[in-house]
Amino acid sequence: MEVDPMSDRPDCAAAFAAVARRQPDHVALIDEGRNVTFGELQDEIERRAAALLGAGLRSGDRVALVAESSAEFLATALAVWRSRGVLVTIYPSSARDDLEYALDSSDPVLVVASQGVDHDLLVAASKGTPVASLESFAPVKVRGDTAPNPADLREPLSLICFSSGTTSRPKAIMLSARAVQNCADTYGEVWHFGPDDRGIVCLPMAWMYGLASTSLALLLSGATVIVVRRARPELLLEAIANGRATFLAGVTTTFTKLVHHLEDSSLDADALGSLRLCVSGGEPRNEDAFERWRRLSGVPVFDAYCSSECLPLVTYDPWIDSEPVAGAAGRLVPRARLKIVGRDGAEVPRGEVGEALSSGPGIMLGYWHDPDLTREVLTDDGWYRTRDLVRVDHEGYVYVVGRLSDVIIRSGVNISPAEVERVVRLHPGVGEVAVLGLPDEIHGQRVVAAVVPRAMLDVSELDQHVRGHLTGYKVPSEYVVVDSLPVNATGKIDRRSLAAALEQEGRER
Incomplete structure (x- = not known):
């Protein structure tokens, strides 16, 4: 069955097809030693789009x-857009609760899964929705x-992509084709990508950072x-050396692990x-690890700051800044907007700290x-409330100084304390629980559950009970049994006091 001609509406599938026409024989993908040219990838996109139709x-x-x-992930994603479908990205490591929630809430017409996904779990979670193999890709209906x-x-x-935040369930973020393409185009522009570049992608493509950015x-x-399917140091270093990579993106943990591995190897x-x-x-950022990486590799680590709800936002142009400014995430990218407001909603003077509000072509739908949460975070005049505390200096450099929420960030992934607490409380032996993030040298933060x-x-x-309900990265690294949880004047758990007490206890052990 032939695919209908592409419409004038811009999207990544049409943009990729234009690149493939221009350089069909250039290598688009290197995946486990297999080279796929732009022309070959475009042919596979067309085949998969026709199969979907x-x-x-x-x-x-x-x-x-x-x-x-x-390679098949990208071919399928572009084929869905080529056939005018809506792509829903779900992490393949999702535990039963997360997988069922994502599929129930997004209500897809088809599920496409790779070989590594638990088939029995997927069939149970899909509840009758047809499931197709990513590798062979022959959907029947x-x-x-x-x-x-x-x-x-x-x-x-x-x-639709899922991003955990301060709510007890992952948030399903809706994005337009223009937002996704603007993200890709902007990073390509600011980072000055071209045909001579070979970039390592070790981030999950289910995440906007791994897919669009x-x-x-x-x-x-x-x-x-x-x-590179797993961000293990030995695999990354092999890919850099063998692939003559020019670009590497990751989370702070990626570079921290690379530094430790390099310092212990020859x-x-x-x-x-x-x-x-x-x-x-x-x-x-982990400035110590980044400086050690720069000494080892000769290349500094720049930042990118945004959220899936409004991206891209802030990063560095390496042609303008040869080194990152200490503590700064970079400067505003083209077409994006940023304002810093105080508690009263008015913009604060340059250099003062306030909540960052962002807008631009990448703002979510x-x-x-x-709709209630949407109204909570999107203003009537089109700004997204990031809930991050930020300041901007007089040269335009953006500094992220804190977060309004209690979200835990482990290896670059947001974890909702409320979600973990909900599962821990299901255990009959638990009376009260508070989950928080404590500093961790490798992962940035580790998940700790204080249990009464x-x-x-x-x-x-x-621990076994929690692992049966949550995806692995959300499972607490440590359970601390306490007699009671500290509370503030309003009766709410004083997380700051609790974190300080647990850190002190850890230093004394």
């Missing part, structure tokens, strides 16, 4: 992709009874993506000589099926 996909239908990063997309969106829906930014610039630093740009985002038991509590049994 042949299975009954209609414009606006949602297709859930539960898969590891790979799609559901025809799913709910329509919201009718009041300012632009057509193109992508890096993979699509590289591809739409005519550059090559080197897929690897010749010349193997890193091809790198020209390294970027970290998603969690606070809203949260799927959550009802009676005798077997901590190993509690």
Whole structure:
């Protein structure tokens, strides 16, 4: 079945097709030693788009992709957009609760899954929705009874991605095709990607950082993506050396682990000589680790600051700044807007701290099926409340100094304390619980649960219970049994006091 001609509406599939026509023989992807040219990838996108239409996909239908990063992931994502579908990205490591929630809430017509995903779990979670293999990709049919997309969106829906924050469930973020393409185009522009670049993508492509900010930014610039499925230091260093990579993006933890590995190995630093740009985002900087990386590799680590609700926002142009400014995330990118407001909603003077509000082409359409939360974070005049405390200096450098929420950031991934607390409380031996993030040298923060038991509590049994309900990265690294939890004047748990007490206890042990 032939795919309908591309419309004039801009999207990443049309943009990629234009690059493929221009340089069909250039390598687009290197995936586990396999080279895929732009022309070959475009042919596979067309095949998959035709298969989707042949299975009954209609414009606006949602297709859930539960898969590891790979060439097939990108081919499928672009094929969904090529056939005018809506892509729903779901982490393949999701535990049962998260997977069921994501599929129930997004209500897709088809689920596409890679081989590594637990098949029995997926079938149970999909509840009758057809499931297709990512690798062979031969969907037979799609559901025809799913709910329509919201009718009041300012632009057509193109992508739903999930991002945990301060709520007890992951938030389903709705993005337009323009927002996704603007993200890719902007990073490609500011980071000066071109056909000579070869960028390592070790971030999950289910995350906007791994999909749009890096993979699509590289591809739409005519550059090559080197897929590394696991951000293990030995795999990354091998990919840099063998692939002659020029670009590496990760979270702070990625570079911290690389530094530890390099300092404990005899690897010749010349193997890193091809790198020209390294970027970290998603969690606070580790200046000590970044400086050690710069000494080892000769390349500084720049920042990227934004959220999936409004991206891109802040990063560095390496042609303007050869070194990052200490403590700063960078400067505002083209087409994005940022203002810093006080508690009264008025803008604060330059240099003062306030809440960051952002806007621009990358602002989300809203949260799927959550108009109340959408109204809470989107102002009437089109600004997104980041809930981050930020200041901007007189040269335009942006400093993220804190967060209004209690969100835990572990290896660049947001973890909601409320979600973890909800699961811990389900155990019959637990009376009260407070979950918080404590400093961790490798992961930035570790998840710690302070538990007041009802009676005798077997901590190993509690841990087993939690692991049965939560995705692995959300499971507490430590359970601390306490007699009571500190509270403030309003009766709420005093998390700051509790964190200080637990840190002091840890230092004394």
